[in-house]
Amino acid sequence: MSENKFFVIAVDGGAASGKSTTSRALAERLNLLHVDTGTHYRALTLLFLNLRGKQTGDNSIADFLGKIELETSLSGRAALLKINGRVPADGELRSPEVNAMVSHLAAMPKLRELLKSYQRSLPEIARQNGFAGLVMEGRDIGTVIFPNADLKFFLQADVKTRVKRRADEGLQDSIAKRDKIDSSRKTAPLACAEDAEIIDNSDLTPEEVVDRICAFIENGAGS
Ligand code: CDP
Numbered sequence: 001m002s003e004n005k006f007f008v009i010a011v012d013g014g015a016a017s018g019k020s021t022t023s024r025a026l027a028e029r030l031n032l033l034h035v036d037t038g039t040h041y042r043a044l045t046l047l048f049l050n051l052r053g054k055q056t057g058d059n060s061i062a063d064f065l066g067k068i069e070l071e072t073s074l075s076g077r078a079a080l081l082k083i084n085g086r087v088p089a090d091g092e093l094r095s096p097e098v099n100a101m102v103s104h105l106a107a108m109p110k111l112r113e114l115l116k117s118y119q120r121s122l123p124e125i126a127r128q129n130g131f132a133g134l135v136m137e138g139r140d141i142g143t144v145i146f147p148n149a150d151l152k153f154f155l156q157a158d159v160k161t162r163v164k165r166r167a168d169e170g171l172q173d174s175i176a177k178r179d180k181i182d183s184s185r186k187t188a189p190l191a192c193a194e195d196a197e198i199i200d201n202s203d204l205t206p207e208e209v210v211d212r213i214c215a216f217i218e219n220g221a222g223s
Contacts, residue, residue: 006133007133009023009150010141010153011137011154012196013139014139014182014183017157022210026135029210031133033074033077037136068084069085070114074129077131096172099172103177153197156199158202
């Protein structure tokens with residue numbers, strides 16, 4: 001990676017594949033703005049669930065999306081999505097109700113369009129705030145959001161390991177079910193970009209994953 005060049009790293013993978021831990025640590029080591037796009041889909045799902053029931057009149061997804069205002073709030077190296085003036089708490093975003101619904105909303109093309117233009121605006125925020133680059137994690141970052149990203153990583157871990165990770169966090173989540181919906185949707189499915197480096201981290205510690213990525217960068221990848 002050449003000095004002083006602003007760079008974008010895409011980290012994709014299935015549920016509980018280690019994307020957040022890895023991306024957060026990379027952001028710390030390399031002075032990057034960290035964006036977890038899963039929280040964007042979760043925040044829209046939370047709002048949708050909260051409005052459902054209260055809604056009068058037009059219940060269409062277009063009407064729902066038309067009432068949404070997206071902004072960014074910086075917290076350390078993390079870019080947090082502020083939706084209609086509020087950053088939802090992590091516990092709300094990871095509730096069983098949101099876990100059960102998020103992949104269904106994430107399959108909607110109009111909703112993905114809205115988030116795509118928001119997500120593509122974030123490198124500018126990183127630049128304006130003095131970051132050396134941006135690390136964005138999700139399902140379609142290397143394929144759809146930033147197909148020209150400087151570096152792309154696709155994280156994998158076996159299902160047993162991923163289920164254990166969620167259980168250790170005390171969270172109720174159907175990982176395999178979400179992966180199936182995410183991989184089979186028509187618009188921007190969960191997919192490994194052709195030029196992504198695949199890292200299976202079933203038997204690696206988070207530090208080992210980050211070391212491996214940094215070694216990859218030091219050896220000239222993406223330059
Ligand atoms: O943390 P975990 O890996 O379990 O999931 P997440 O990254 O928070 O993403 C939650 C859900 O949002 C996924 O299961 C997808 O349905 C959706 N998502 C997506 O469709 N595209 C992305 N770029 C990120 C998340």
